[in-house]
Amino acid sequence: MQDFLELAVSATASGCVYGLIALAYLLMIRPTGIINFAVGEWAMVAAFGGYVLLTQHELPYPLGMGIVLAFMLLVGWVTERIAVRPLVEKGAGVLAPILALLGVLVITREIISVSFPPDPLPVPFAVDIQYYKYFVIGITLAVFVAAWLFFEKTVWGRSFEAVALNRRAAALMGINLSRVTAFSFAGGAAVAGLGGLLVAPNISAHYLMGVPLAIQGFTALVIGGVGRVEGALLGGLLLAFAEQFTIRYAPIPGGFAQGVPLLFLMIFLIMRPTGLLKARA
Amino acid sequence: MRWLGAFLVLSGAAFLLGDYHNDVYRKMLLWVTLALGYNFLFGICGQVSFSHFAFYGIGAYSVVILLFQLHVPLPLAILLGVAVCIVVALAVAIPATRLEGFYLALATLALAQLFVVLLNEGGDITGGTGGIANYRLPAMLGLQIRGPWYTGVIVFLLLLTLWVLVKLDRSWFGRACRAVRDNPEAAAAMGIDVARTRVAAFTLTSALAGVAGMVYAFVDNTVNPPIFGLENAFLLLFMVIVGGSGRHAGAVIGAVLLFLLPFWLSPLVGHHHVLVFGVLMLAAILLQPKGLIGLWDQCRHRFSR
Structure with a gap:
């Protein structure tokens, strides 16, 4: 029982990280329809930011975290400016920015791999390692509550929803589309960065950590559905539980457990592409 | 023949x-x-x-x-x-x-x-x-x-x-x-x-x-x-986009160029040629969605006039 509970807590904590990455996707997909695979690389950039500020310069955790997140807002905004806005303004379809962002993914990763040594780099825990899981869970819950309140209760959040439902109508109602897009990318980068920073102490900052996170986060998103914010968290939790319980209890070699999220992704794409939660009408 | x-x-x-x-x-x-x-x-x-x-x-x-x-x-x-x-x-x-x-x-x-x-x-x-x-x-x-x-x-x-x-x-x-x-x-x-x-x-x-x-x-x-692995799948996508998607000649040009590029670049940038690929791919999408073959068409068009 003790064992089971510990496993449940650790699955919840990693589910929270997947949920954050899924939320980052969701923030960008809802208003723009753009699937940005670079979120994994953004998480990686934030993890390296954590290494530089918290390990090398030994800043206090809240300050370091604040700087990293502010930097991520900037990264997201700049990415949108360079790789998305020119294409949207040219009237290119949704595929062109998705491909351009794949280019950004590769460029981001290579810049990091040029600038840092290739070994995994340590990032410190925010609180004592024993309580770190609860810290991750708490922060994630706070972010999700904030995101939920934002979408449900604020005019700004409603304008996001309006753009998601009908771009043209939203623009005609006086919503500034390019501002919404810029904001969604900045927010997505910050949320992805938070996920990267939270997971970094456990897995260390490494330049190849992005793609697996991107796939796990996306799987969480597909499971939960892109319609609702809570779906991202639910998807993340389900995925993490499935993953960790297969590793622990299923009689298959550990390597195969890496295949669990991928199988989940394929099954859900095929059986239930709208996700578990339906979008609200 | x-x-x-x-x-x-x-x-x-x-x-x-x-x-x-x-x-x-x-x-x-x-x-x-x-x-x-x-x-x-x-x-x-x-x-x-x-x-x-x-x-x-x-x-x-x-x-x-x-x-x-x-x-x-x-x-x-x-x-x-x-x-x-x-x-x-x-x-x-x-x-x-x-x-x-x-x-x-x-x-x-x-x-x-x-x-x-x-x-x-x-x-x-x-x-x-x-x-x-x-x-x-x-x-x-x-x-x-x-x-x-x-x-x-x-x-x-x-x-x-x-x-x-x-x-x-x-x-x-x-x-x-x-x-x-x-x-x-x-x-x-x-x-x-x-x-x-x-x-x-x-x-x-x-x-x-x-x-x-x-x-x-x-x-x-x-x-x-x-x-x-996935790396090469990305590379393939980059080749087609940089060369010019939708054209057989574009695919050939893109593949030859991106395949040979690392050999030319390695004295300059070592193993970091993937960075150059990313930049090329981004530039292609932003500036010339028809790729290199589109660029060639434009040049030919300009000279033939």
């Missing part, structure tokens, strides 16, 4: 090259073959797939496993390998293409990753992380094909692929693919079965990639998981 000439020139070139350059040349030809197939899928039919390289791997692994672990004769092994590719392709494409949007890309991304996981964990069957090595192409009709002669096989494969794709592109099927890419609703209204066209294009190009993989298996006489 032109095809025969191209065959003689391209395979003749192999006899003029040394061992090392011959090796580079063959791999370049294989990349061009893959890029041509991928171009048909992505550029002409408008489907983003990340599994093209996985099918290359499925072809390579299945022929090696069939030949050397199940001791199937070569012609049968080739047919079975193609069959494996087709079955896997259909299993992914039929459900994925029913859905609108980007789902094929995601399903194939999962497939590509899953394939590498299976290779790594396959134990004795796939040789695990080390892959399978130390085998040789079985003799056919008492002949052992090797060295530059094997390059001839690759050239034959390349030209066969190109021939099939050009014929298809000019047929009703190619036009249906382009129609599906540009406007699926309009295509459906014209009586084209959109889902079936997508599935057919995906399965066909995946099978072609599988055949290329079988040929690849005897280039280095080793197959191992890292070769068939």
Whole structure:
């Protein structure tokens, strides 16, 4: 029982990280329809930011975290400016920015791999390692509550929803589309960065950590559905539980457990592409 | 006649090259073959797939496993390998293409990753992380094909692929693919079965990639998981976009350029040529969506006026 509970807590904590990455996707997909695979690389950039500020310069955790997140807002905004806005303004379809962002993914990763040594780099825990899981869970819950309140209760959040439902109508109602897009990318980068920073102490900052996170986060998103914010968290939790319980209890070699999220992704794409939660009408 | 000439020139070139350059040349030809197939899928039919390289791997692994672990004769092994590719392709494409949007890309991304996981964990069957090595192409009709002669096989494969794709592109099927890419609703209204066209294009190009993989298996006489990872699937996409998607010549230019670029760049940037690829790809999408071939067209247009 003790064992089971510990496993449940650790699955919840990693589910929270997947949920954050899924939320980052969701923030960008809802208003723009753009699937940005670079979120994994953004998480990686934030993890390296954590290494530089918290390990090398030994800043206090809240300050370091604040700087990293502010930097991520900037990264997201700049990415949108360079790789998305020119294409949207040219009237290119949704595929062109998705491909351009794949280019950004590769460029981001290579810049990091040029600038840092290739070994995994340590990032410190925010609180004592024993309580770190609860810290991750708490922060994630706070972010999700904030995101939920934002979408449900604020005019700004409603304008996001309006753009998601009908771009043209939203623009005609006086919503500034390019501002919404810029904001969604900045927010997505910050949320992805938070996920990267939270997971970094456990897995260390490494330049190849992005793609697996991107796939796990996306799987969480597909499971939960892109319609609702809570779906991202639910998807993340389900995925993490499935993953960790297969590793622990299923009689298959550990390597195969890496295949669990991928199988989940394929099954859900095929059986239930709208996700578990339906979008609200 | 032109095809025969191209065959003689391209395979003749192999006899003029040394061992090392011959090796580079063959791999370049294989990349061009893959890029041509991928171009048909992505550029002409408008489907983003990340599994093209996985099918290359499925072809390579299945022929090696069939030949050397199940001791199937070569012609049968080739047919079975193609069959494996087709079955896997259909299993992914039929459900994925029913859905609108980007789902094929995601399903194939999962497939590509899953394939590498299976290779790594396959134990004795796939040789695990080390892959399978130390085998040789079985003799056919008492002949052992090797060295530059094997390059001839690759050239034959390349030209066969190109021939099939050009014929298809000019047929009703190619036009249906382009129609599906540009406007699926309009295509459906014209009586084209959109889902079936997508599935057919995906399965066909995946099978072609599988055949290329079988040929690849005897280039280095080793197959191992890292070769068939996601990195190369990205590279393939970059090649087609940088060269000019939707055009056979574009795919050839992109593949040759991005394949040779690391050799020229390595004195300057070492192993960081992927950074240059990313920049090129981004520049292509932002500045010249038709790629290098589009740039060439523009130049020609300007001078001919």
